[in-house]
Amino acid sequence: MKLSDIDLNLFVVFNAIYTEGNLTRAGEIIGITQPAVSNSLSRLRSLFDDPLFVRTADGMIPTPVAQNIIGSIRQGLELFRSSVQESEQFDPKLSDKRFRISMSDLQQAVYLPNLVKSMKHYAPNTAAECYQVRRRDLNIELASGNLDLAFDVALTPDPQIKQVQLKSIPQVCAVRKDHPLIKDQLSLEHYLALEHLHISSRRGGLGIVDLALGKMGEKRKIAIRTQHYMCAPQLIAGSNLAVTVPLNFATFLKNVVPVKFLPLPFDVQELQTHLYWHESTDKDQANQWLRKIIIQQGSDSATPTE
Numbered sequence: 001m002k003l004s005d006i007d008l009n010l011f012v013v014f015n016a017i018y019t020e021g022n023l024t025r026a027g028e029i030i031g032i033t034q035p036a037v038s039n040s041l042s043r044l045r046s047l048f049d050d051p052l053f054v055r056t057a058d059g060m061i062p063t064p065v066a067q068n069i070i071g072s073i074r075q076g077l078e079l080f081r082s083s084v085q086e087s088e089q090f091d092p093k094l095s096d097k098r099f100r101i102s103m104s105d106l107q108q109a110v111y112l113p114n115l116v117k118s119m120k121h122y123a124p125n126t127a128a129e130c131y132q133v134r135r136r137d138l139n140i141e142l143a144s145g146n147l148d149l150a151f152d153v154a155l156t157p158d159p160q161i162k163q164v165q166l167k168s169i170p171q172v173c174a175v176r177k178d179h180p181l182i183k184d185q186l187s188l189e190h191y192l193a194l195e196h197l198h199i200s201s202r203r204g205g206l207g208i209v210d211l212a213l214g215k216m217g218e219k220r221k222i223a224i225r226t227q228h229y230m231c232a233p234q235l236i237a238g239s240n241l242a243v244t245v246p247l248n249f250a251t252f253l254k255n256v257v258p259v260k261f262l263p264l265p266f267d268v269q270e271l272q273t274h275l276y277w278h279e280s281t282d283k284d285q286a287n288q289w290l291r292k293i294i295i296q297q298g299s300d301s302a303t304p305t306e
Contacts, residue, residue, distance in 0.1 A: 021059030090285035
């Protein structure tokens with residue numbers, strides 16, 4: 001059989017099915033319909049004279065033949081990707097690329113101002129679209145190319161998703177500047193006496209502050225629960241509410257409204273933010289350039305992990 005007789009796109013489909021174990025998700029990643037994936041799988045089965053994947057209750061399970069060839073196929077696809085990306089020279093001063101980044105409203109408030117400043121200085125014609133993608137959809141969006149980068153907490157490792165941990169940020173308590181109860185120090189007694197604003201993307205459940213207090217046998221009073229950080233400035237400045245937030249967001253608050261923030265009188269896990277990208281863009285010059293800027297602006301360890 002001649003290589004020229006083989007549709008190389010079939011190997012892209014093979015890799016997607018092997019990775020996802022599901023024909024529909026494989027199609028979403030590479031941007032084709034489920035029937036098209038099924039058709040490609042039929043052609044692959046004919047090409048290798050093997051079922052390649054067996055449908056089970058746990059998904060599409062690869063046969064021994066599929067397991068034997070996946071390594072070589074992935075190496076070949078990576079060589080193709082690298083060749084294409086290396087041929088696409090990225091000049092920040094001339095590029096008009098539009099970057100797509102998944103960020104929560106907290107991450108936009110904390111990271112976006114400096115990021116935009118750097119982009120406008122070094123790459124004035126580039127643009128950015130920032131929105132939050134649901135966590136369960138991140139891998140598909142990165143793999144399909146709909147996203148260039150994503151900010152999020154530590155997630156379950158995926159062999160095709162690369163990441164680097166940005167700087168860990170301590171938590172502090174913020175209240176309005178003339179709060180009647182809180183002066184220049186914050187005791188545990190005062191903290192527990194406050195009414196709190198709790199910010200979480202989830203509709204229910206405890207936060208890391210409540211878990212830390214629970215280990216001490218204590219509980220705070222949550223008066224307001226919301227999913228969005230950007231309502232915090234006016235809520236805190238116009239009431240006696242307190243909010244526990246990362247230090248860099250507390251600094252943002254202080255620059256917007258008259259608030260003050262103090263160290264917590266108990267130990268709480270620091271906020272850990274990770275930057276994610278798909279392995280197919282690891283050597284992409286534009287993606288590398290933007291990652292470098294973000295990592296330089298706030299990273300404890302710039303060693304990527306898989």
